[in-house]
Amino acid sequence: MIELHKVTYEFSQGWPRKQHQIVLSNISVKLYMGKTFGLMGHSGTGKTTLGKMVAGLIKPFSGTIFFHGKDISRMKPPDWLFFRRNVQMLFQDPQGSLNPKKRIDASLRDVLNITKVPFNQQKEAIEDVLKTVGLSTDFLLRYPAQLSGGQNQRISLARILLLKPEFIVLDEPTSALDISVQAQILFLLRELQKNHGLGYLFISHDPEVIQYMSHTIGILKNGNLDIVPEG
Amino acid sequence: MKDLIFQRKKYFIRIGGFLFILFLLVAIFANFIAPFQLKDRFDPFLPLGLKHLLGTNDIGNDLFTEFIYGSRITLLVGLLTGVFSVSIGVLIGLFAGYHGGFIDELLMGITDVILMIPRIPLIIVLSAFLRPSVGLMILVMSILWWTSTARVIRSRTMQIRSMGFVESARCLGFSGWHILFYEILPNIVMIIIPEFLITVASAMISEASLSFLGLGDPSLKSWGMMIHHAFQRGGFLNGMWWWYIPPGMSITLFVLSMVFLSFAFEETEIGMGEEVAIAPFNR
Amino acid sequence: MPLLTVERLNVVFTTHQGRVKAVKNVSITILHQETLALIGETGCGKSVIAQSILRLLPGNAQINGRILFQGRDLLLVDEKTMASIRGKEIAIIFQNPSLALNPVYSIGWQVGEPFRIHQGVDRNQSIQESVRLLSYMKFDKPESAVKMYPFEFSGGMNQRVLIASALALHPNLIIADEPTQGLDRTLIKQIIEQLDRARKIHSSSMLLITHDLTVARSISDWIMVMYAGEIVEQVPTLDFFQSPFHPYSQGLLRSLPENGFHPIPGQSPSMIEDLQGCQFHPRCQWAREQCHREKPGLMSVNERLVRCFLYD
Numbered sequence: 037m038i039e040l041h042k043v044t045y046e047f048s049q050g051w052p053r054k055q056h057q058i059v060l061s062n063i064s065v066k067l068y069m070g071k072t073f074g075l076m077g078h079s080g081t082g083k084t085t086l087g088k089m090v091a092g093l094i095k096p097f098s099g100t101i102f103f104h105g106k107d108i109s110r111m112k113p114p115d116w117l118f119f120r121r122n123v124q125m126l127f128q129d130p131q132g133s134l135n136p137k138k139r140i141d142a143s144l145r146d147v148l149n150i151t152k153v154p155f156n157q158q159k160e161a162i163e164d165v166l167k168t169v170g171l172s173t174d175f176l177l178r179y180p181a182q183l184s185g186g187q188n189q190r191i192s193l194a195r196i197l198l199l200k201p202e203f204i205v206l207d208e209p210t211s212a213l214d215i216s217v218q219a220q221i222l223f224l225l226r227e228l229q230k231n232h233g234l235g236y237l238f239i240s241h242d243p244e245v246i247q248y249m250s251h252t253i254g255i256l257k258n259g260n261l262d263i264v265p266e267g
Numbered sequence: 268m269k270d271l272i273f274q275r276k277k278y279f280i281r282i283g284g285f286l287f288i289l290f291l292l293v294a295i296f297a298n299f300i301a302p303f304q305l306k307d308r309f310d311p312f313l314p315l316g317l318k319h320l321l322g323t324n325d326i327g328n329d330l331f332t333e334f335i336y337g338s339r340i341t342l343l344v345g346l347l348t349g350v351f352s353v354s355i356g357v358l359i360g361l362f363a364g365y366h367g368g369f370i371d372e373l374l375m376g377i378t379d380v381i382l383m384i385p386r387i388p389l390i391i392v393l394s395a396f397l398r399p400s401v402g403l404m405i406l407v408m409s410i411l412w413w414t415s416t417a418r419v420i421r422s423r424t425m426q427i428r429s430m431g432f433v434e435s436a437r438c439l440g441f442s443g444w445h446i447l448f449y450e451i452l453p454n455i456v457m458i459i460i461p462e463f464l465i466t467v468a469s470a471m472i473s474e475a476s477l478s479f480l481g482l483g484d485p486s487l488k489s490w491g492m493m494i495h496h497a498f499q500r501g502g503f504l505n506g507m508w509w510w511y512i513p514p515g516m517s518i519t520l521f522v523l524s525m526v527f528l529s530f531a532f533e534e535t536e537i538g539m540g541e542e543v544a545i546a547p548f549n550r
Numbered sequence: 551m552p553l554l555t556v557e558r559l560n561v562v563f564t565t566h567q568g569r570v571k572a573v574k575n576v577s578i579t580i581l582h583q584e585t586l587a588l589i590g591e592t593g594c595g596k597s598v599i600a601q602s603i604l605r606l607l608p609g610n611a612q613i614n615g616r617i618l619f620q621g622r623d624l625l626l627v628d629e630k631t632m633a634s635i636r637g638k639e640i641a642i643i644f645q646n647p648s649l650a651l652n653p654v655y656s657i658g659w660q661v662g663e664p665f666r667i668h669q670g671v672d673r674n675q676s677i678q679e680s681v682r683l684l685s686y687m688k689f690d691k692p693e694s695a696v697k698m699y700p701f702e703f704s705g706g707m708n709q710r711v712l713i714a715s716a717l718a719l720h721p722n723l724i725i726a727d728e729p730t731q732g733l734d735r736t737l738i739k740q741i742i743e744q745l746d747r748a749r750k751i752h753s754s755s756m757l758l759i760t761h762d763l764t765v766a767r768s769i770s771d772w773i774m775v776m777y778a779g780e781i782v783e784q785v786p787t788l789d790f791f792q793s794p795f796h797p798y799s800q801g802l803l804r805s806l807p808e809n810g811f812h813p814i815p816g817q818s819p820s821m822i823e824d825l826q827g828c829q830f831h832p833r834c835q836w837a838r839e840q841c842h843r844e845k846p847g848l849m850s851v852n853e854r855l856v857r858c859f860l861y862d
Binding site: 078182184185186187211212214215216217218219220222223241242243244245248 | 567591592593732734735761762763801802804805806807808811812813814817818
Binding site: 091093117120121124125127129131132133134135136137138146147150192195196199 | 430431432434435436437438439440441445449450453454
């Protein structure tokens with residue numbers, strides 16, 4: 037379980053006098069494994085910022101984020117590594133997540149190398165994960181620019197799945213995709229949640245998508261998070 | 268003129284590549300190409316001829332031999348300076364661009380300080396106090412010439428750093444070193460090579476200028492030195508254009524060949540190798 | 551006489567990976583004051599059709615066929631004539647408004663551009679025309695808007711600016727290529743309303759290219775569905791949403807949020823390799839033996855055209 041406790045984030049810019057903008061104020065929420073928390077709000081309200089904080093990419097201005105009860109800002113290497121592997125993030129722009137100069141198989145192998153999977157087991161692991169996301173092994177020899185948006189998104193998902201995470205922050209994962217491809221990706225995400233017990237923080241501006249995917253919905257407005265009651 | 272280059276880019280690149288390799292081969296195989304030795308002496312002040320393709324100088328050395336061997340020194344100075352200074356520039360640019368914050372400020376501060384140092388005057392002064400030598404020149408140029416490379420690499424690194432795949436890499440748990448050298452570096456190679464070529468060109472021209480002024484290494488006959496001798500020892504006064512024009516032209520041609528080669532490394536977007544041209548309709 | 555007739559258009563791109571057959575034997579007819587929505591996934595070739603009409607394809611494209619606009623074959627006219635047609639008789643609205651606008655010129659300058667180029671009007675007058683156009687598009691305070699720059703406007707406002715600019719010279723045909731891509735729900739509705747209103751005011755026809763079915767539904771008279779470079783269904787809009795005939799069309803409608811996000815299994819075929827039989831058959835729940843072997847042609851059923859053996 038991931039818990040946010042009174043998390044605040046400010047954004048300051050300007051010179052000579054800095055102007056502070058409060059993006060998130062006193063956010064407290066619990067995110068459970070196996071369930072999806074849908075996060076809504078207009079563009080620029082800080083949904084992505086919140087997502088990045090949950091994924092450990094940005095530090096909050098104040099407040100704490102707990103992972104299985106431990107404060108992530110105070111984690112020592114073994115705990116931090118565990119957190120890093122288990123909480124992942126899928127970004128909005130499908131082509132942006134992959135190194136354009138790397139072949140798909142190289143991008144996938146990189147991940148296996150940092151988890152120290154032995155070379156002889158790598159081929160099988162890659163084939164398995166491609167099957168899970170619904171792509172054939174033909175894609176291994178291609179470059180991201182040769183793949184469509186939906187295919188790139190699947191590869192990015194495959195890379196994340198190689199780490200066997202518990203929780204994934206999904207930042208507008210289908211906003212840049214066609215309607216039919218969107219349906220495919222959403223279906224895939226639900227299947228993965230069912231089969232692997234993954235928890236999701238699903239960020240989107242589309243109310244229908246949020247309704248379809250989420251168990252709990254929160255709306256970000258003026259820096260505050262309002263949780264929509266069930267039912 | 269821009270359109271001419273744009274549509275015929277392929278040919279320019281090939282000409283550049285051909286010339287570059289030609290010069291390189293001449294420098295490497297100088298012993299086999301040069302008809303005589305540098306120290307051989309014949310009749311002085313001979314004009315162009317079959318035996319002495321570029322005639323002889325004031326003490327009778329064959330000028331064609333000097334010309335061929337001169338390529339070694341000139342190219343060596345240029346290429347070594349290029350390698351060293353670009354290496355320094357890339358490392359500084361990468362670190363400054365990736366880490367930002369204090370490290371960036373520190374490194375850019377150092378860059379600014381180096382930029383303030385007047386390059387050619389420093390070499391002149393040092394040559395006056397120490398013995399002028401090729402090694403000194405290469406050393407000083409390597410220490411001073413990396414600044415523009417560092418800046419260019421830094422801004423490109425900052426650009427790439429904000430791209431999605433770098434963030435993804437951080438998220439997946441790759442270490443900073445891995446990201447710098449395996450994710451970011453491959454994407455800036457296309458910029459490093461033109462920077463290298465420009466640095467080599469600049470170093471070569473600087474060396475030639477300094478040698479021409481008499482501040483180069485007198486024991487090694489670079490093209491610049493050859494031109495210097497031509498002017499100092501009566502080649503110019505006697506109208507012996509074959510003494511100083513060939514080395515001068517060669518420097519120009521070599522620099523031009525590198526400029527043409529650098530056309531091959533133009534990229535419109537990161538990840539795309541070719542430009543998409545909107546050409547007039549053709550069936 | 552129809553406003554635009556595309557006859558058996560074929561477009562092939564020569565690339566490193568092979569020959570990409572982007573558009574295969576496509577024929578389209580648009581009458582006056584009619585809106586045709588061209589629907590399909592990204593990469594199915596619909597944008598290529600728009601670029602072919604406007605003669606804006608890259609150098610590695612081979613085009614075959616005829617594109618008759620008001621009786622003239624656009625593939626045969628010279629570039630000078632084409633340049634005078636673009637912007638004046640055929641207007642284009644592209645996908646990404648912020649990219650289509652030049653960041654260093656003011657809004658007024660850019661909206662006034664069609665007037666300066668096609669009508670030879672001077673600078674001040676073109677700015678006045680811009681003010682007029684912007685107030686038409688219901689911008690409040692158009693006089694101050696013309697002095698502002700694209701970065702000061704949101705994506706939605708920039709798109710409205712582009713629409714105003716595109717329609718400045720009363721074009722006969724408007725080609726809108728994914729005009730609502732990336733915008734959120736409320737903005738899409740606004741843009742589409744303005745587009746429709748502007749079209750009616752100028753009595754223009756429109757070729758609307760989109761993958762968003764909701765957008766297509768709201769303002770089009772006819773719908774053409776494209777799959778892997780081919781037209782697979784052509785049908786009046788109302789009939790399409792009531793009863794889509796082609797299995798791909800049905801799949802598209804089932805993917806819609808209001809119908810439950812049901813995905814179509816499988817992937818679109820590669821545009822380089824030729825698939826034997828019907829291009830859609832690997833993903834089709836009604837695929838028969840015939841579908842594996844033969845390619846269906848476009849069959850006429852009442853007012854529709856469908857490329858499927860089910861309707862033979």
